[in-house]
Amino acid sequence: MHAFRAMNSNIVTLGLPARCRTKSESWFAFVERNLSRFLPQSELSSLNAANGNPFVASALLYQVVEEADRYYRTTEGLFNPYLGARLERLGYSESFECLGEAKRSEPLLGAGLEGTPCLLDPAMKSIRLRPGASVDLGGIAKGWSAHQLSLMLQREDLPAGAISAGGDIAFWGTPDEGWEVGIGNPNGEGPDLLTLRLQGTMGVATSSAMKRRWADDSGQWHHHLLDPRSGTSSSSDLVQVTLLAPHPVEAEVFAKCVLILGSEAGTRWLEARHPECAAIGMTRNGSLIHCGNLARYRWKGAGSHERIS
Template identity: 35%
Template sequence: MRVTRERVMGTELLTVLPAGQAAAVLGWLRDVEATFSRFVPDSDVSRANAGAGRPVAVSGLFLHVLTEAVAYQRRTGGLFSPFLGAELVRLGYDRDFAEVAEVAEVAEVAAHVAPPAAAPDAAAPDDDAAPPEVHLDLDASTVQLPPGVGIDLGGFVKGWSVQAALDALDAPRCLIDAGGDLVARRGENDPPWRVGVEHPLTRTALGVLELPPAAAVATSSVARRAWRGTDGARLHHIVDPRSGQPAVSDCLQATVLADDLAAAEVWATCLTILGTTEGSTHLAELDPAARWLTVDTEGAVRHSPGLPFEATP
């Protein structure tokens, strides 16, 4: 087995793979980045967003992933949406995050996202939620967005592509970690992969997940990718589709263990948006087999029954 470290999709990539297989994984992820990044001018996403209001020719890969994302949008009642690109640009996340203004301190982020005493009620998830009037022509391989709507597939396509990379490998034991969102495989009788979870407030070890033979782990956090808006307000990248604003709940960080990384990405996002109580209930309805761990804005840690988690003493 060989450990490699690279940077791709705006994050650190760690692979633990048989010798000679890391290059193919990295090449695949770079191709995905070139297709889906909002910050690559000639990517399919950038061209679709720039051409809103008319049909834009895109790749079959783009259409496949967007179709998958829309299916999750419907499944979550609209709590997950791939059509928040314009909202992120409006909030100031309009370039690679390394270039976005100063990162907020996590304690200040926690104070900013904690629900105020009289927080306005957000709409409940809608079982009949539909995407904006987006036209996908699979025969012509085009997409047409309504004016004012933008696509952002960021975390979703990262999870989808890392899962696809693992699925294409024939190695019986391997791990691919893209910025803390990871997939791992091992034999039933092999030693388990042990993955650390960090506390978002203290940056110390919260504990360790002992992964089953086939596992996907995703973490959503409002303490990551946070910045200061033009009015001085602290903002973050988890946007609530119901308001178009950064999510406001008691959930500072959510980690989800599932059998597919794209699903885990979506579930973790929904949990963060809804909060620790409503979010965990909603996740149990969406995917009863998924397991979760949350940290709220007071630093309290909760996790689902059956999560293979060993807390740090």
């Protein structure tokens, strides 16, 4: 196992030789330098400061924003990468480990953005944000980066491996002993809630309302998973969702959607729209729910497993 810090997260890899470990660290550092909204010199910060003018983007930024926008549209705005300014007004204005105990929050008017927050020009590779829109790539950048790195490494004839970017995991292939994934307690205490034994090429992502939480100066608590319908932190009955999908970015996006919708509506949404996926969630009262096609991903062999959490 190989571990390092990047993108304000623990990055863990399995099955990578030394040369690929070095490439992994360089890749995540490159993505963070360009896509962090907390670095004033990042390309993403320059896009958000463009004041509604067309911004000619690098291939990296354009590809990630284009993918985020595609999920914004296909989820009908339930996944919304354009709420960066709203997160800042709630107090999430700097990298989470730098937040103080109490952050000032500004009054919020209305819910999330409506209409078309972003115009993409594929010919010019330009991005134009409407007034009020500010891109926060957050988790999707981690899932996308893990997936892209996995594709690079597969082209180097690595038959199996795993990359976890803050809990967004890209798996490819299956080692002889299979994969083992621990789902942690959202309270950060005690043993894992359960262990999944998996096989195949897939994505696994966990979204939690119990992490990246902060109190504003009035004592009100917020977390980073905003419900775009209200513009405030999600208040559904789910506090954590782990989602399994054929693609790591799908896992990241759909985990957020299910958590925001809640256990009943989220289950209906996932099973109707994405029957190839599966989800395991924890409610506020501590009960576990599961839905979807978990059998698709379960290990069907015997013996030990390679573990990544």
